[in-house]
Amino acid sequence: MIRRTLLALTLLAAPAAAQQAPIASERATFRVTTVAQGLEHPWGAAFLPDGSMLVTERPGRLRRIGTDGRVSPPLAGVPQVEAGGQGGLLDVALAPDFARTREIFLCQAASVEGGALTRLVTARLSPAGDALTGLRRILDATPAQSFGRLHYGCRIAFGRDGHLYLSTGERNERARAQRMDDLAGKVIRLTRDGRVPADNPFVGQQGVRPEIWSYGHRHPQGLAVNPWTGSLWEAEFGPRGGDEINVIQRGANFGWPVVSHGREYWGPRISRDTAAPNIAEPAHVWVPSVSPSGIAFYDGAAFPGWQRSLFVAALNTPGLVRLTTEGDRVTGEERLLWGQARLRNVVVGPDGRVYLLTDSPQGAVLRLDPA
Numbered sequence: 001m002i003r004r005t006l007l008a009l010t011l012l013a014a015p016a017a018a019q020q021a022p023i024a025s026e027r028a029t030f031r032v033t034t035v036a037q038g039l040e041h042p043w044g045a046a047f048l049p050d051g052s053m054l055v056t057e058r059p060g061r062l063r064r065i066g067t068d069g070r071v072s073p074p075l076a077g078v079p080q081v082e083a084g085g086q087g088g089l090l091d092v093a094l095a096p097d098f099a100r101t102r103e104i105f106l107c108q109a110a111s112v113e114g115g116a117l118t119r120l121v122t123a124r125l126s127p128a129g130d131a132l133t134g135l136r137r138i139l140d141a142t143p144a145q146s147f148g149r150l151h152y153g154c155r156i157a158f159g160r161d162g163h164l165y166l167s168t169g170e171r172n173e174r175a176r177a178q179r180m181d182d183l184a185g186k187v188i189r190l191t192r193d194g195r196v197p198a199d200n201p202f203v204g205q206q207g208v209r210p211e212i213w214s215y216g217h218r219h220p221q222g223l224a225v226n227p228w229t230g231s232l233w234e235a236e237f238g239p240r241g242g243d244e245i246n247v248i249q250r251g252a253n254f255g256w257p258v259v260s261h262g263r264e265y266w267g268p269r270i271s272r273d274t275a276a277p278n279i280a281e282p283a284h285v286w287v288p289s290v291s292p293s294g295i296a297f298y299d300g301a302a303f304p305g306w307q308r309s310l311f312v313a314a315l316n317t318p319g320l321v322r323l324t325t326e327g328d329r330v331t332g333e334e335r336l337l338w339g340q341a342r343l344r345n346v347v348v349g350p351d352g353r354v355y356l357l358t359d360s361p362q363g364a365v366l367r368l369d370p371a
Contacts, residue, residue, distance in 0.1 A: 020032040020033075022371035023336070023337075023371070025322075025334060025336055026305075026334050027303075027305030027306055027334075028303045028305045028306055028370065029370070029371040030303070030368045030369060030370060030371050031368070031369050031370075031371050032337070032366055032367070032368060032369075033366065033367045033368075033369050034364055034365075034366055034367075035065070035069045035355070035364075035365040035366065035367050036065045036069045036070075036071050036364065036365040037362065037363070037364040037365075038071065038362060038364075039055060039057055039063070039071070039357075039362075039363040039364065039365070040057045040058070040059055040061070040361055040362075040363065041057060041058035041059065041088070041344070041359055041360065041361065041363055042055050042056065042057055042058075042344065042345070042357040042358070042359070042363040042364075042365065043056045043057070043058050043088070043089065043090050043091065043344055043345065043357065043359075044056040044089075044090055044091035044092040044093075044106075044107070044155075044294075044345060045092065045345055045347050045355065045357055045365075046092045046093055046094050046104070046347070047094075047347070047349055047350055048064075048094070048098075048125075048129070049098070049099050050067070051067045051349075051350060051351070052064055052065060052066050052067055052129070053065045053355070053365070054092050054094075054104070054125075055092075055357070055365065056089045056090060056091065056092050056106070057088075057089065057363075058083065058087075058088035058089060058090065059081075059083050059088055059089070060078065060080065060081040060083055060088055060089045061074040061075075061078065061089065062074065062075045062078045062089065062092065062106075062132070063075065064129050064130070065365060069365075072129075072130065073130075075129075075130055075131055075132060076130065076131035076132070077123065077131045077132035077133060077135060078106075078132060079106065079108060079110075079119075079121055079135055080110075081108045081109055081110065082108075082109040082110055082111040082116045082149070083109070084109075084116075084149040085148070085149025085150055086109075086149060086150050086151065086152060087108075087109025087116060087149050087152055088108065088109055089106065089108050090106075090107045090108055090109065090152065090154035090155075091106070091107040091154050091155050091156045092104060092105070092106050092107075092156075093105045093156040093157070093158065095122075095158075095192060096158055096162065101124070102124045102125045102126075102127075103122060103123070103124055103125075103192075104122070104123060104124070104125055104132070105120065105121070105122050105138070105156050105164065105192075106120075106121050106122075106123070107119070107120055107121075107154040107155065107156055107166065108121065108154070109149070109152045109154070110140065112140065112144050113144070114143065114144035114145075114146060115144035115145045115146035115147070116144060116145060116149060117140050117141050117142060117143070117144045117145065117171075117184075118140075118141040118152045118153060118154050118166075118168045118169070118183075118184070119137060119139070119140050119141070120137075120138040120139040120156070120164075120166055120190075120194075121135060121136060121137050121138060122134075122135075122136050122138055122192075123135040123136070138190070138193075138194040139166070139183075139188070139190065139194055139211070140183075141166075141168045141183035141184055141186075141188070142182075142183055143182065145171045145173060145184075148171060148172050148173070150169070150171065150172040150219075151169030151170055151171050151172045151218070151219040151237075152168070152169050152171070153166075153167040153168040153169035153185075153217070153219060153220045153221060154166075154167065154168070154169070154221070155167045155220065155221055155222060155223035155294065156223065157223040157224055157225055157232065158192075158225070159189075159225055159230070159232060160225065160230045162191075162192070163189050163190060163191060163192070163197055164189070164190050164191070164192050165187055165188065165189055165213065165223060165232055165248075166187070166188045166190070166223075167186075167187050167188075167217065167220035167221070167222075167223050167234060168183055168184050168185065168186050168187075168188060168217075168220075169184065169185060169217070169218065169219040169220065169221075170184045170185030170217065170218055170219070170256070171184050171185075172219075174218075174256065174257040175257075177215060177216050177217055177218060177256045177257065178215065178216060178253075178256075178257075178258065180202065180205075180207065180208040180209065180212065180215065181207050181208065181209060182209070183209055183211060183212070185215060185216065185217045185218065185256065186209075186211075186212050186213070186214065186215050186217060187212075187213045187214045187215075187217065187220065187223075187232070187234060187248055188211045188212060188213060189211065189212075189213035190211060196210045196211055200212070200213060201213065201250050201251030202251065213248065213250065213251070214248050214249065214250070214251065214252045214253070214254060214280075215252075215253055215254070216252075216253040216254040216255045216256050216258070216279070217234070217236055217246075217254055217256060218236055218237060218238065218239075218256040218257070219236060219237040220234050220235065220236040220237075221235065221236075221237065221292070221293040221294065222234060222235025222236070222245075222292055222293060222294050222295035222312065222313075223235075223295070224295045224296055224297055224310070225297075226247075226297055226325075226328065227297055227299045228299075228308065228327070229327055229328050231247050231248070231328050232247070232248040233245060233246070233247055233248070233283075233295065233297075233310065234246045234247075234248050234295075235292040235293070235294075235295045235312055236254075236256075236292070237289070237291055237292065238260065238261065238262035238285075238286070238289055239260075239262040239263065239264060239265060239270060239289075240262055240263045240264065240265050240288070240289065241261055241262040241263055241286070241287035241288050241289050242260045242261035242262025242263075242270070242285065242286075242287060242289070243262075243285065243286040243289045243290055243291065243292050244261075244282040244283075244284070244285055244286075245282060245283045245284035245285075245292070245295075245310070245312070245323065245330060246280065246282050246283060247283050247328045249280055252280040253278065253279050253280065254279065254280050254282070255276065255279040255280070257270055257271060258271060258273070258276060258279065259271050259273045259274055259275055259276050259279055260274065261274050261285050261287050262287070262289075283328070283329065283330050284323060284330040284333075289316065290312070290314040290315075290316070290317055290319075290321060291314055291315035291316040291317075292312045292313070292314055292315075292321070293312075293313045293314070293315055293343065293344050293345060293359075294312075294313045294343075294344060294345030294346050294347070294357070295310060295311065295312050295313070295346065296310070296311050296346045296347050296348050296354075297309070297310050297311075297325075297348070298310075298311060298348055298354065299348070300348050300349075300351075300352025300353070300354075301352045302351065302352030302353055302369075302370050303352070303354070303368075303370060306322065306354075308324065308325050308326070309322045309323060309324055309325065310322070310323040310325055310330070311323075311346045311348075311354060312346070313343035313344055313345050313346040313356065313357070314343055315342045315343065315344065315359060316342070317338060317339060318338075318339060318340060318341055318342040318343060319335055319336060319337045319338040319339060319340060319341075319343065320335070320336040320337050320343055320346065320356065321333060321334070321335055321336075322334045322335075322336060341356075341358045341360075341366075342358060342359040342360060343356050343357065343358060343359065344357045344358070344359035344363075345357040349367070353367050353368060353369055354367070354368040355367050355368075356368070
């Protein structure tokens with residue numbers, strides 16, 4: 001434990017662009033480079049065409065980090081957020097045609113009449129890259145909840161079909177994950193302008209929200225498209241144990257809280273069952289928990305041995321998980337930087353490097369470089 005603590009302090013205290021000693025993993029040897037620091041709970045990240053990054057800070061700021069590691073002042077025009085508890089400014093994603101439209105999407109916690117909820121908005125990044133313009137609300141994951149500031153979910157991904165997928169948490173109110181007139185605890189599928197695609201599974205069903213693509217989710221903070229199969233993968237916090245990786249299926253029920261591998265924080269099992277008829281089974285489960293947040297498939301050239309891996313940012317135990325995959329199956333697991341820093345997100349850069357966001361009041365952007 002003392003050694004892990006010292007490693008973490010060394011890692012996070014390193015100056016910008018500082019490199020650590022080489023680390024040998026199963027299929028690659030790499031160094032950890034500190035790219036930028038001084039970020040307050042960085043949460044979401046997206047690379048711009050020029051190689052710079054947009055990074056959200058949970059209290060409600062959006063910054064641009066240059067290829068030289070320089071951190072910009074907060075961008076103007078960012079929406080007001082509900083920053084209590086686990087809420088705030090969360091994910092950021094570029095539109096598939098960003099180079100032409102400069103459109104970005106943000107997911108946030110928002111305060112509305114009746115409480116707080118998960119909200120999806122869109123805006124355009126100014127030509128100078130220092131402000132958002134034309135801010136517009138796309139979706140509120142209603143109904144609002146008057147109590148608690150937990151489990152917003154809030155990850156964004158674009159599928160091969162061009163549609164936008166959004167994960168929402170059940171706001172720590174378990175029954176909401178199974179309620180079909182409720183957008184909490186779901187994966188939602190929309191056109192990029194917020195309309196419901198005609199082929200969504202529950203379109204036209206009375207009492208069912210047509211935006212729902214899948215349901216029965218607890219707190220999904222990871223969402224990524226498998227570049228080899230086109231399927232959508234999701235990472236989801238369990239309670240005490242029972243974290244999941246799911247391959248999302250159209251109209252599927254993923255079971256929370258009807259089935260679970262997890263336990264209450266005070267000990268008892270959540271459910272007697274870990275599987276049941278008509279409930280989709282996870283592709284991978286962790287007991288005990290690793291608290292999985294952002295996920296990213298590796299398809300870069302910098303680390304050939306990591307091809308077809310799914311990286312998972314882990315908060316507790318802090319570190320980085322690398323899952324090997326074949327098609328839509330998980331075939332193995334390796335743990336990297338274990339016990340060193342809470343990781344909120346992982347993204348693959350256009351340079352083929354792996355970038356990590358550390359979750360702390362003095363958070364950093366780290367980069368894994370080939371040694």
